[in-house]
Amino acid sequence: MAAGFYYIIFNPAAGSGNAVKIYHAVKAELDARQIAYETRVSRYAGHTIQLARQIGSFNERQDAVVLTIGGDGTLNQTITGLRMTPQSDLPVGYIPAGSGNDFARGVGLSEDPMKALAQVLAAEAPLTLDIGRYTEHTHHENGYFVNNVGIGFDAAVVASNTHSRIKRILNRLYLGKLSYFFSGVKTFFTTKTFDVVVYDQAGKMELIPRAFLVDATNHPYFGGGIRFMPKATPTDGLLDLVVVEHPNWLAFLFLLVQMIRGKAEQYPQVHYLKGKHLRLETTALEPGQMDGEEMGTRAFELEFTTTTQPFWFKLD
Numbered sequence: 001m002a003a004g005f006y007y008i009i010f011n012p013a014a015g016s017g018n019a020v021k022i023y024h025a026v027k028a029e030l031d032a033r034q035i036a037y038e039t040r041v042s043r044y045a046g047h048t049i050q051l052a053r054q055i056g057s058f059n060e061r062q063d064a065v066v067l068t069i070g071g072d073g074t075l076n077q078t079i080t081g082l083r084m085t086p087q088s089d090l091p092v093g094y095i096p097a098g099s100g101n102d103f104a105r106g107v108g109l110s111e112d113p114m115k116a117l118a119q120v121l122a123a124e125a126p127l128t129l130d131i132g133r134y135t136e137h138t139h140h141e142n143g144y145f146v147n148n149v150g151i152g153f154d155a156a157v158v159a160s161n162t163h164s165r166i167k168r169i170l171n172r173l174y175l176g177k178l179s180y181f182f183s184g185v186k187t188f189f190t191t192k193t194f195d196v197v198v199y200d201q202a203g204k205m206e207l208i209p210r211a212f213l214v215d216a217t218n219h220p221y222f223g224g225g226i227r228f229m230p231k232a233t234p235t236d237g238l239l240d241l242v243v244v245e246h247p248n249w250l251a252f253l254f255l256l257v258q259m260i261r262g263k264a265e266q267y268p269q270v271h272y273l274k275g276k277h278l279r280l281e282t283t284a285l286e287p288g289q290m291d292g293e294e295m296g297t298r299a300f301e302l303e304f305t306t307t308t309q310p311f312w313f314k315l316d
């Protein structure tokens with residue numbers, strides 16, 4: 001059964017403003033096909049959560065889909081808002097319009113907005129995929145993630161990229177993904193290693209010294225297109241956690257390349273965990289990121305698990 005109505009949530013700030021053009025193109029296509037929709041525009045940071053809450057609280061239609069136009073952060077906030085309501089099972093369609101768009105890449109949705117729209121319009125039933133869920137005990141915080149939660153290097157990259165002028169320039173040139181690369185190079189030599197304690201699903205503890213990159217991930221991609229966890233999949237009900245040590249910068253880069261090639265398991269400096277329930281702790285103050293949004297700097301005490309989310313797009 002096709003969707004009867006689309007609640008569009010649109011973040012005009014995503015992709016440093018590129019989302020505006022994408023929204024108008026989507027709107028034109030829906031109008032041309034006489035598809036019913038209404039649009040809610042995110043007016044400030046965090047507004048997307050409130051918009052999704054309103055939809056989930058007041059929708060009375062059986063055949064409605066929430067269609068998010070924005071980046072990974074906007075998608076995250078849409079799901080977060082819906083999950084605060086009785087209608088958390090409203091399916092979510094998505095048009096990638098951010099800088100990194102790792103979610104689309106990670107689940108097999110086209111990064112081309114109009115092709116993604118075609119996948120949304122072709123759907124006839126909700127598609128159930130995993131999303132991650134985290135609880136952070138030191139700040140009594142919890143939430144969901146569609147991509148990953150990271151501590152250390154990638155969180156420092158996110159912090160640098162969020163405030164970067166180069167990101168805005170590159171987004172204007174439709175090269176937004178490259179901004180993560182530049183922020184990565186800039187951050188690489190200033191991020192320090194730290195100790196992390198991880199617990200596998202059975203509660204077995206491991207202390208890992210000299211950690212540099214720590215990531216719990218829902219699918220293979222991070223950093224605007226780096227396929228660093230080839231074995232992660234959003235359909236197995238499990239999360240993948242990786243901790244990469246930093247013996248020296250050359251060795252770290254080598255390990256990263258081996259990870260991307262799917263050949264890092266033989267190296268003792270790369271620690272993989274897979275499970276339904278994983279935990280980690282840091283003792284030093286470290287930056288964190290969640291779906292490309294800064295979590296701030298703190299000593300983390302994180303618990304991860306997965307849940308499922310109904311989406312509305314067709315995969316090949």
Ligand SMILES: Nc1ncnc2c1ncn2[C@@H]1O[C@H](COP(=O)(O)OP(=O)(O)OP(=O)(O)O)[C@@H](O)[C@H]1O
Nearest residue numbers: 015042043044045046071072073074098099100101
């Ligand atoms: N009107 C607005 N003005 C400024 N920021 C906004 C507005 N609406 C939402 N936001 C903020 O925009 C951020 C989300 O950006 P999003 O991640 O969707 O795009 P992006 O950063 O360009 O893409 P990506 O995460 O794919 O790199 C969130 O922090 C959200 O709170």
